Amino acid sequence: MQFFTFDASRRALARSHGAVVAMVVLLLGSCEALLMALRFIWSAAWPLTAPLLTQVARFFRPELRREDVMAALVAGSPSPSDMANALAMLFALPIFLLAVWLLARWVYGADPVAVLTDTYKQLTRGKDV
Numbered sequence: 406m407q408f409f410t411f412d413a414s415r416r417a418l419a420r421s422h423g424a425v426v427a428m429v430v431l432l433l434g435s436c437e438a439l440l441m442a443l444r445f446i447w448s449a450a451w452p453l454t455a456p457l458l459t460q461v462a463r464f465f466r467p468e469l470r471r472e473d474v475m476a477a478l479v480a481g482s483p484s485p486s487d488m489a490n491a492l493a494m495l496f497a498l499p500i501f502l503l504a505v506w507l508l509a510r511w512v513y514g515a516d517p518v519a520v521l522t523d524t525y526k527q528l529t530r531g532k533d534v
Contacts, residue, residue, distance in 0.1 A: 415512050424512040425524045428505045432517075435501035438494035445491030 418424045509517040 418512050422524070424508055425520065428508055428517055428521065431501050431505045431508070435498050435505075438498040438501060441494040442491045442498070445487055448487065 505517050509515060509520045513520045515523075
């Protein structure tokens with residue numbers, strides 16, 4: 406009777422492309438976390454940049470009224486829940502990246518970039534990993 410070993414599970418995970426799919430999903434999650442954090446930073450910095458953008462718009466189109474420009478550029482101020490979400494996403498970003506790195510090291514013994522490029526090359530050649 407053969408017991409379940411970690412070495413056998415790593416080989417099975419590498420052959421099934423499950424680890425690569427999990428790495429891609431984690432990388433997409435880290436991209437989403439970064440975009441949400443940047444969205445909050447932009448909405449927090451908006452009150453400082455709105456007057457400058459108004460003057461730039463009026464420089465190129467002097468017939469525009471200030472109210473028209475501000476109505477076109479209006480963005481709501483961030484709420485406390487937005488700030489909490491952004492901080493959670495900033496906290497989750499390094500965790501996602503660390504999970505990708507650990508998964509690649511545990512299954513393939515290489516860094517994530519090398520694993521993803523090798524898998525891409527093997528899949529585009531039509532050969533199974």
